[in-house]
Amino acid sequence: MLDINFVRQNPDDVIAMLHRRQMGGDAGKVYKLLDIDSSRKEMVQRTDDLKALRNRVSKEIADIKRSGQGSAEELISQMKSVSDQITELDADLAKLETEMEELLLTLPNRLHASVPEGRSADDNLLYKGPVEFTHDLDFEVRNHLDLGKSLGILDFERGAKISGAGFPVYCGKGARLERALINFMLDTHTENHGYTEVFPPFMVNQESLRGTGQWPKFADQVYFMPEDGLYAIPTAEVPVTNLHRSEMIDPAKLPIAYVAYSACFRREAGSYGKDTKGFLRVHQFNKVEMVRFTRPEASYDALEQILSHAEAILCALKIPYRVITLCGGDISANAAKCYDIEVWSPAENKYLEASSVSNFEDYQARRSNIRFKADSKSKPEFVHTLNGSGLATSRLMVSLLEHYQTADGKVMVPEVLRPYTGFDVID
RNA sequence: GGAGAGGUCGCAUAGUUGGUCUAGUGCGCUCGCCUGGAAAGCGGGUAGGGUGUAACAGCCCUCGAGGGUUCGAAUCCCUCCCUCUCCGCCA
Numbered sequence: 001m002l003d004i005n006f007v008r009q010n011p012d013d014v015i016a017m018l019h020r021r022q023m024g025g026d027a028g029k030v031y032k033l034l035d036i037d038s039s040r041k042e043m044v045q046r047t048d049d050l051k052a053l054r055n056r057v058s059k060e061i062a063d064i065k066r067s068g069q070g071s072a073e074e075l076i077s078q079m080k081s082v083s084d085q086i087t088e089l090d091a092d093l094a095k096l097e098t099e100m101e102e103l104l105l106t107l108p109n110r111l112h113a114s115v116p117e118g119r120s121a122d123d124n125l126l127y128k129g130p131v132e133f134t135h136d137l138d139f140e141v142r143n144h145l146d147l148g149k150s151l152g153i154l155d156f157e158r159g160a161k162i163s164g165a166g167f168p169v170y171c172g173k174g175a176r177l178e179r180a181l182i183n184f185m186l187d188t189h190t191e192n193h194g195y196t197e198v199f200p201p202f203m204v205n206q207e208s209l210r211g212t213g214q215w216p217k218f219a220d221q222v223y224f225m226p227e228d229g230l231y232a233i234p235t236a237e238v239p240v241t242n243l244h245r246s247e248m249i250d251p252a253k254l255p256i257a258y259v260a261y262s263a264c265f266r267r268e269a270g271s272y273g274k275d276t277k278g279f280l281r282v283h284q285f286n287k288v289e290m291v292r293f294t295r296p297e298a299s300y301d302a303l304e305q306i307l308s309h310a311e312a313i314l315c316a317l318k319i320p321y322r323v324i325t326l327c328g329g330d331i332s333a334n335a336a337k338c339y340d341i342e343v344w345s346p347a348e349n350k351y352l353e354a355s356s357v358s359n360f361e362d363y364q365a366r367r368s369n370i371r372f373k374a375d376s377k378s379k380p381e382f383v384h385t386l387n388g389s390g391l392a393t394s395r396l397m398v399s400l401l402e403h404y405q406t407a408d409g410k411v412m413v414p415e416v417l418r419p420y421t422g423f424d425v426i427d
Numbered sequence: 428g429g430a431g432a433g434g435u436c437g438c439a440u441a442g443u444u445g446g447u448c449u450a451g452u453g454c455g456c457u458c459g460c461c462u463g464g465a466a467a468g469c470g471g472g473u474a475g476g477g478u479g480u481a482a483c484a485g486c487c488c489u490c491g492a493g494g495g496u497u498c499g500a501a502u503c504c505c506u507c508c509c510u511c512u513c514c515g516c517c518a
Binding site: 041044045047048049051052054055057058059061062063065066072075076077078079080082083248371376377380 | 437446447449456457473474475477478479485486487488497498499
């Protein structure tokens with residue numbers, strides 16, 4: 001969420017940002033917010049004055065009672081009415097503060113100056129690549145669905161039977177390949193890139209969703225367990241970022257770098273009919289996620305580092321990809337800047353998003369109250385949070401199967417995964 | 428699921444017949460004095476948020492969270508959360 005002080009001092013910047021995000025219609029929210037903010041201040045002043053009076057007189061009453069000199073009846077009845085006023089004003093104030101909080105929570109993050117202008121995904125800019133790796137595909141390529149089915153490694157039909165559409169089952173060598181990918185990525189990030197591995201819960205409370213910004217914006221995209229008030233995580237970003245919710249981080253520990261595997265659950269409501277084939281859009285998938293907490297001045301370097309760490313996986317797997325910078329109209333509300341890594345699918349003949357690498361600056365940290373003190377004397381500051389998929393296996397699997405297929409319908413296992421799979425070829 | 432105990436300012440603790448607790452003490456940390464230097468000793472400081480100020484000061488709120496009673500709540504009442512112990516059940 002945005003700092004109300006920033007909004008107050010730079011309302012025009014906030015509105016300009018909304019326009020860059022193609023959300024100019026929300027400009028009214030900013031004025032409403034400022035309006036509420038100023039009445040809130042006024043009201044705080046009034047209640048605080050009354051509370052100060054009550055505190056002072058209550059002490060006088062205590063003195064009178066203790067000494068037994070004189071009567072406190074008059075003061076008590078005065079304070080009774082003061083207290084009634086306070087109760088009333090506090091209720092009004094609480095209402096205002098709730099309203100203000102709700103407005104603030106729905107405003108998107110600031111945008112970094114380097115985020116390109118644009119209305120939609122068509123206006124995203126190529127940042128790196130395409131990075132090519134040659135694979136011998138001079139035959140009729142099959143798509144990942146055909147390959148998965150004929151090799152008996154993917155079973156969408158039975159997944160639909162036991163759970164529903166969009167819940168794939170991996171079988172035999174497919175299951176092993178999936179596990180190999182996850183392990184390879186975790187090992188690479190922990191051993192080569194300096195991340196600490198975390199294995200988080202897959203269900204979280206609403207506070208956690210709010211902390212990272214999925215709540216309230218994506219409320220309808222998250223699976224909910226009403227009996228227990230728990231939500232299935234749409235990404236490991238949620239539990240891992242919330243590890244430090246409401247904490248004052250020891251500055252010596254910064255920057256913090258975590259990597260986590262998790263299953264990810266998404267309802268994908270409203271997207272029926274789009275990319276329904278196989279792995280292109282599923283309700284449950286696996287992802288290895290990198291999450292970082294940095295000092296504000298270090299976050300943009302960290303963004304590039306996370307990107308390079310995700311790229312390192314694709315280079316090791318020799319999977320062609322490119323990196324794009326999302327434009328103002330396409331970037332998510334939480335992010336100040338975001339790169340997408342897209343892997344090439346020879347069968348679909350297009351790039352598929354396999355990773356998103358984002359800097360949230362202090363947007364999530366403010367929501368989830370994650371701070372540090374540069375030194376013992378300085379004021380607490382919000383950390384910057386970042387994350388990047390490194391990577392999601394579903395679309396990676398699409399690209400991998402398609403690139404590594406052979407003319408006779410088998411799939412070779414990429415070199416680097418062979419120690420993990422224990423076999424060289426899927427047949 | 429049932430019964431009990433407990434959650435206090437970094438840590439450990441005091442405080443539960445409501446008012447002298449805007450929270451004491453010890454440890455830790457930190458600054459100063461002392462010292463050739465250090466230890467010990469002595470003295471001071473040591474949370475967050477809001478409001479306010481040029482900046483201070485001041486004022487308000489926070490003793491797990493949220494309500495309530497009261498002129499006044501760490502202290503009484505209610506709800507919830509968490510931790511520990513015991514019992515039951517169980518992948």
